[in-house]
Amino acid sequence: MDSAYLIETIIKVVVILLIFSALAGIGTYFERKILAFMQRRLGPMNVGPYGLLQVAADGIKLFTKEDIIPTNVVTPIFKIAPVITAATAFMAAAAIPFLPPFEVFGYEVHPIVADVNIGILYVLGMMAVGFYGPLLGGMASANKFSLLSAARTAAVFISYEVVTGLSLLAPIMMVGSLSLIDFNEYQAGGIGDWIVWSQPVAFILFWISAFAETGRTPFHLIANDHEIIDGFGTEYSGMRWGLFFIGEYANMFFISFVIPLIFLGGYGDGSLFGALGLLGKMSFFFFFFLWTRAAWPDVRPDQLMWLCWKILMPIAVINVVITGFVMMF
Amino acid sequence: MSLEAFNNRNVAEGDYFLVAIEEYPTTGWDKFKRVVKRTFKGELFVGLWVVLREMIRFDIHTVQYPQEKMPIGPRYRAVHQMKRLWESNTERCIGCGLCEKICISDCIRMDTKIDENSRKEVTEYTINLGRCIFCGYCAEVCPELAITHSGEYENASEQREHFIIYEDMLTPIDKMKAGKQLEFEGFGAITPHEDERVKKTPLAY
Ligand code: SF4
Ligand code: SF4
Numbered sequence: 001m002d003s004a005y006l007i008e009t010i011i012k013v014v015v016i017l018l019i020f021s022a023l024a025g026i027g028t029y030f031e032r033k034i035l036a037f038m039q040r041r042l043g044p045m046n047v048g049p050y051g052l053l054q055v056a057a058d059g060i061k062l063f064t065k066e067d068i069i070p071t072n073v074v075t076p077i078f079k080i081a082p083v084i085t086a087a088t089a090f091m092a093a094a095a096i097p098f099l100p101p102f103e104v105f106g107y108e109v110h111p112i113v114a115d116v117n118i119g120i121l122y123v124l125g126m127m128a129v130g131f132y133g134p135l136l137g138g139m140a141s142a143n144k145f146s147l148l149s150a151a152r153t154a155a156v157f158i159s160y161e162v163v164t165g166l167s168l169l170a171p172i173m174m175v176g177s178l179s180l181i182d183f184n185e186y187q188a189g190g191i192g193d194w195i196v197w198s199q200p201v202a203f204i205l206f207w208i209s210a211f212a213e214t215g216r217t218p219f220h221l222i223a224n225d226h227e228i229i230d231g232f233g234t235e236y237s238g239m240r241w242g243l244f245f246i247g248e249y250a251n252m253f254f255i256s257f258v259i260p261l262i263f264l265g266g267y268g269d270g271s272l273f274g275a276l277g278l279l280g281k282m283s284f285f286f287f288f289f290l291w292t293r294a295a296w297p298d299v300r301p302d303q304l305m306w307l308c309w310k311i312l313m314p315i316a317v318i319n320v321v322i323t324g325f326v327m328m329f
Numbered sequence: 330m331s332l333e334a335f336n337n338r339n340v341a342e343g344d345y346f347l348v349a350i351e352e353y354p355t356t357g358w359d360k361f362k363r364v365v366k367r368t369f370k371g372e373l374f375v376g377l378w379v380v381l382r383e384m385i386r387f388d389i390h391t392v393q394y395p396q397e398k399m400p401i402g403p404r405y406r407a408v409h410q411m412k413r414l415w416e417s418n419t420e421r422c423i424g425c426g427l428c429e430k431i432c433i434s435d436c437i438r439m440d441t442k443i444d445e446n447s448r449k450e451v452t453e454y455t456i457n458l459g460r461c462i463f464c465g466y467c468a469e470v471c472p473e474l475a476i477t478h479s480g481e482y483e484n485a486s487e488q489r490e491h492f493i494i495y496e497d498m499l500t501p502i503d504k505m506k507a508g509k510q511l512e513f514e515g516f517g518a519i520t521p522h523e524d525e526r527v528k529k530t531p532l533a534y
Contacts, residue, residue, distance in 0.1 A: 038380040042391040295376040311364070 012113050016093055024249035025055040031290050038294035065238035070142065073235065077140040081232075082240045085133030085247035089254065092126035095119040096257050097181055099278070100270035112181070119180040120172065123258060124164055127213050127251060131157040133244065134215075134222055138232035149231030152301050153222050159308035160212035160219075166316035167205035170323040171195050171262060180258070184266035196263040201319045203263045205312055210255045210285075212304075214248065217293040221301055256285035404515030406463045407482040409456055411498040412475055412512075413505045420499065421475035424449040428467035428476055436460035437467060451495065458484075458492035465516035477513035 029044070029052070036043030044051030069075055096119075097112040116122055131153055138150025172178060174195065175186045187193045196203045212219040223231035233241055260266060260281035268274030299307070354360045392399055401407075412421050424441040440453035468477045476498075484492060491497075500510045512518065520526075 034384070037384040037387065037389075040383055040388060040390045042389055042393070045391075045393060291377060291380065294380040296373060 008109070009113060012111070013094075016098075016113065017090060020090065020093065020250050020253060021246055023253055024246045025059060027249040027252065027286070028058070028245070029055050030286075031293075034287070034290045035294050038291075059242075062239050062242035067238045067240060068235075070235050072142040074140040074142075077136050078235075079240070081133050081137030081140065082236065082243035082247070083133075084136065085130050086243040086250070087247075088126050088130040088133070089247040089250040092123045092130070093250070093254050095122045095180060096254060097184065097261065097267070098257060099275045100267040102275075115179060115181055118178045120168060120178045120183075120258075120262070123180075123254070124161075124168070127255070128157065128161050130247060130251065133247060134232040137236070137244070141232065141235040143235050145228040145230075146232050146234050148228050149222055149234075153232065155301060155305060156212050156215070156219065156222060159305055160209045163205055163209040163308055163312045163316055164213065166313065166320060167202045167209065168262070169316075169320045170202045171199050173320070173323055173327060174198065180261050180266075183262055184268075187265040188269050190268070191265065194263065194265045199263070199319075199323070201315060203259075205316050205319070206263070207259060208312065210259060211289075211292070212308075214251045214255055214289070216252065216289050218296045218299050219304060220293075220298050221304065224298055252286060252289050253282070256282045256289070259285050401480050401482070403480075403513075405480050405482075406465050406468075406478040406515060407480055408458065408478070408484060408493065409461075409467070409498050410477050410479040410481075410500065410513070411454075411495060412477060413500045413502075413510060415510075418502065418505050420451070421473045422451050422454070422471075423473055423475070424451045425472065427470045427472065431466045431470045432461075433464060433466060434460045434462050454495035456493050456498075459489050468513070468515070468517035471517055474512075474517060474519075477517060478515055479513065 032054075033043040033051075044054040047053045047057045069078065094113040095116050097110070097115070099111040101108055101110045103109070134153040135150050135157065138146040138148075138153060141147070171183070175183055177183070183195075187195060211217075215222045221227070223233055228234075233244055236244065257278075260278060264281050265277070266274075267278040354363050413419060414421050424439070426439060426441070429437040429439050436457040436459075438453065438455050438457075439451060441449050442452050444450040463478070465478060471477075486492065504510060
């Protein structure tokens with residue numbers, strides 16, 4: 001392994017870490033603003049112009065708050081749980097191509113940390129490991145509401161991994177590769193080549209399970225404030241709670257990258273236009289996460305399971321079978 | 330606009346109707362049909378459209394409080410004031426003690442003495458605003474229109490003992506001399522058309 005590659009990778013890792021932790025903060029700002037506008041409010045207005053510095057204020061607050069470890073909690077697990085959420089969210093980013101390759105001072109940069117040949121599997125696997133954060137944090141908290149939240153996490157965890165995997169199986173069969181770059185190449189021919197046209201069902205299924213993966217409304221029941229306080233986050237304070245938050249928002253951004261990369265042509269032919277297109281699609285999916293939060297109610301845990309096992313999973317299986325038959329003949 | 334609609338307490342009549350609620354499905358086939366109907370009816374998109382419409386309209390209702398304030402009614406009952414006489418600029422309170430007596434939360438404390446002119450003089454007068462429920466009885470009972478409420482609702486201090494002493498409630502003498510004392514229109518005040526309603530005292534019995 002030559003040192004240029006090593007240095008390049010380290011720089012990429014640092015850049016991704018910095019950009020996405022900042023974006024996670026700014027994501028909370030967008031969320032507050034958009035939710036506020038949809039509810040005819042103004043949202044944060046007082047810190048900085050139009051409340052822009054609210055993110056910095058929250059950051060300072062979270063960093064300087066006392067880190068409380070309550071009695072009766074299982075201390076090591078309680079301490080490690082938020083780190084799992086945040087770390088796995090960023091680890092998932094390693095296999096995502098954020099932009100097409102571009103040249104800086106005659107040196108070609110691939111904006112992907114590692115183009116592993118099991119890209120999608122790795123991304124989804126990492127996001128699934130991220131569920132251990134709420135699960136362990138909730139069980140270690142010595143709090144009934146946290147425990148309930150941990151149980152719900154396990155339910156979502158088991159159910160929606162099935163739907164995610166099965167819905168992606170059909171596009172994977174068509175492309176014949178698990179690398180997200182190969183997915184992008186497959187659709188590089190323009191809008192007509194997008195997988196969403198041949199796999200609309202898989203697209204919708206994956207989109208639905210993306211809400212479960214990130215724990216957003218309407219599948220926000222892991223930390224439903226109006227039922228179980230803050231779920232797994234109830235006993236957390238300060239930066240540990242902040243890590244859960246960063247993990248959640250980073251996950252939202254990454255899954256918003258993954259959906260267009262798989263189904264909507266990604267960055268297309270790799271031109272500047274294609275790169276902007278990918279960012280535009282990403283913004284739409286991120287916006288949609290906030291949009292549904294303003295519009296839709298949450299489902300109950302039993303409805304969630306019902307939806308997964310009785311509706312989405314059969315549809316996903318049928319979709320895979322039909323795709324197989326079509327490819328065979 | 331007539332007040333008819335507001336005065337009519339008989340809610341059983343009028344525009345009320347029962348909402349039609351469909352029967353809950355019992356058989357599996359009916360449940361399945363309901364699921365399919367709900368899936369393809371697009372109700373979720375109605376919700377999405379409503380919030381997006383509000384965002385595009387940008388019809389914001391926020392009142393940015395310290396910079397903007399909502400108008401409050403002239404009869405609003407916030408922190409008390411002690412008024413002065415227009416003729417002589419002296420305090421209206423005659424120390425009769427009625428307000429102390431009527432206060433239902435027992436939060437007015439006062440003390441009086443006979444001064445050198447053999448007039449009753451108020452020496453101590455405090456209202457414990459932490460207990461006051463702002464009912465307005467004290468303003469209502471005061472025979473001199475001395476104690477009234479005001480529209481002042483912003484108070485802050487690091488000591489609750491600061492709320493509230495006589496000197497803080499009393500109209501400042503310079504404001505009084507400038508003729509800027511405002512009469513309170515709410516509890517205890519004389520209604521505007523009182524002159525027409527005055528009748529002769531019936532002395533016949
Ligand atoms: S407003 Fe009511 S509670 Fe407050 S001081 Fe007057 S009589 Fe007492
Ligand atoms: S009722 Fe009026 S006049 Fe009598 S003591 Fe109270 S404030 Fe003074």
